[in-house]
Amino acid sequence: MKDLKTGGRFGAHLREVLADTSAFDRHREANLRPEVLAELGEKIERTGVKYIYFAVATLGARTVAKVVPAEHYKRMLGKGIAFHRTALTDLQTSREGELIGGGIDAHEFWGLPEPETFQQLPWDPELGRIFCTAYDPPHLGKDGGRLIPLDTRALLRVAHQGFTERTGLELRSGLEPEMTWRGPGLEVIAKDDQSPAYQVENLEKMRPIFKKVISYGQFLDFNMIQGDYEDDGQIELNWEYDKAEITAQRMTTYRQICKQVARELGVEASFMAKPYNGKMGNGCHHNLSLWRGDENVVEDGRVELHATETARNAIAGMLLHTPGSMLVMGSTVNSYKRYWDAGQFAPSGADWGLDTRGVAIRISANGRMEYRLPDASVNPYLSHIYLLASIEHGLEAALDPGDPGQPTPEIADVVVPNTLGMAIDAFEADEYLMGAMPEELTRIFLQLKRDEWARYCGQITQWEFDQYWEAIP
Template identity: 30%
Template sequence: MVTAPTGALTDEAQGFLDAHPEVEAIDILLSDLHGIGRGKMIRRHELASLFRAGRGMPASLFAQDVEGNDVPAALDTQRDGGGDSLCWPVPGTLGRQPNGRGLVLLQMFDRQGGPVPHDPRGAMMAQIARARAAGYQPMGALELEFYLLDARGGMARAPLGGRRLSGTNCMSVDELDEMSPFFEAVYAAAASFDLPLETLISEYAPGQFELTLRYRDLARAADDIVLVRQILRSTARRFGMRACFMAKPFGGRSGSGMHLHLSLTDPRGGANLFADGPQGDLSPLMLNAIGGIRAAMADSMLVLGPTLNSWRRLSGAIYSPACNSWGLDDRNVALRIPGGDGAARHFEHRVAGVDANPYLVAACVLGSALDGIEARTDPGPASSAEGAPPLPCDWSQAVQAFAGCASMRRILGPDLHTAYAAIKQHEVARLADHVTDIEWQLYGTL
């Protein structure tokens, strides 16, 4: 019998089928380079075979733009003749969706069981393996900000009372109560996947919310985000709403981020290697990690802000960082060290938008942190936003910087790096050629 290279066991499939005799179909989902779910809907009787033998899909999924069109320069990085590679289930990600179907995440491998180099989850797992080889177990959690809109893109109506969401209402418990039928359905679906959803708040704009997830193994933390976005989309449809994961859907309102909390532990005993020293001093290991991330920040910005819309959030910095800075318990910096118990010390990377691919974010942030640790990179002095170098503020320049960056090529692998850069260069060219409505409004009568 073939052993799944992900470690998935057929017992998981059988346990799900036994627990859910009503489920007739299962969505099998692979995350492309944009974080968009690509895959198939299989029938109940096919699930065991997926866990036993994998399922064929083309690696060309990783050479597509956001609309699913092939990008020739990205396809040129693939040398498989267009044939199918094998996708295998990710252990612990099988559950029942609000739509009544099952769902399981996948990772792609070649026919010999090696990772397909274009798969973003594979890139993350390679950096996790690098960390483990150095004696570190990466731990993390990602926070998710998003908007709930109506089906036409306007403000949604609350399920209780029917009020159209309006006003900032930051941290309003009454608004959470009005939205409670929706979020109760989200939490119920999350329980089927063992998703550790925790705190919910209304954020700093009408219809904007934030969900936090429990800290755990970094790979599972990234999988969590992929799953919870699918659950939010599916649940929203059933309430006549739309879950929006654009980084800046509305000018003049708060953008939506995906903050990554990260630490390294000792895999032998679980001790936090970022914990404060005996005198309350910050861990040199953590400071070196921050130094590595700061050194790579400009070249990694395309991963953190992958779309033109991402840069609207970064240039209009309402509670989003504008500088390459770090500091203690300061929400204006890019890399924040939260206060609290020094034994649980970690840092929060606050730059990525909610539109970023969580696997690529995890790979680049962890890889840059490991580079900093290996080189013992000094993070420089803690500073406020005013005292630090600005983050890049131009999307097309970020594409060029990423494409020419040797460290991003090494961290992500040459094939994924080249394909991602080619797709984004294609996207920049397409949008540069598009005449917008505002141009007609301003210049159409000249």
């Protein structure tokens, strides 16, 4: 594929979208249409919502929001919600004291509400939520009115639109968010070397938790489909797959649901990638399929497990760019402890296979590619953006992954980072992905991750003390 350094057509499209200074005005005009105002007003009145969270997704996969009395919704639709720009980078200060993402003098951004995302929250019927898109304010002149690339939720939406326009395909995904709960009554007793997975007695201990999580999810239009107990305090609850941006939004909402349930039940809920040694980490497998209208092109009717030619091209793209995307898929220092703990079903190489759990991409059922590298702390908007770029490269260049266990030389040479430091280097070294993504996004993401790695490297751990305090002569 030509123009690797510029990220091909994927990168060109995003640069064009992000240069559009009329984006804010078009969004505001759409918000103020009489039928839009009337529809949102009717929903607010019908549900009885009195307070609304106007929310924006951050680069670190969190949600920031302001709460506004519901009667001011018309004003918010036209004016937007002002946040300090560094809210998009989680208001993180570097070790040197710099507020990452612009510093204390950074200008505000305006979050324009998306009225179609209004939902009443199930744990308090007087509370609602609306997602917003982040823009540079129009008053900034020639730089104003643009979509901010640090708003990964909005960036996924436009990236997916461009991908579909160029390929004719839509990416659909279903996630498997594992997470760990702890608190009174959740302790597990098991024989040595025996897994507590699937046992109904352990599910029973989690019954108050999964009942609330499932019911809250259903209230918020999740089609909850199944769940299981996997390791000490670890459960996985799944919902039906959908378009990538819908699935990603549900993942961030799912985290909020779980944190709320934990508060109500007096327990703790964590999406930390690897809480314990010798126990399974919290993965977030992405089950991916590509659709042309109502046709899943990863499926062709054969009964035996297989990958279609389109799926093989997509798999090759994802595997080739595994090193460059690992900083997104495993975004914390702790993420890489998941890959080091042998025998816990976490992949560590750029390989693929048919119904085997030790590979990066698994074909467990025809029509679905299970990408197993992301963990539960992942920013799902960002992971899907990087997967879209990688898949498009694979499709356009007709890349070949080889057969399971017999990779092509190009794929066989891929080395997957196994520390955050290595992932930072690999992220920068991938010319295609660096060219495909907005410069501001990669620059600030790197600044955040370098700071995190430096903080970790500068810590003296108990392991070091135990190893070296007495042992060094």
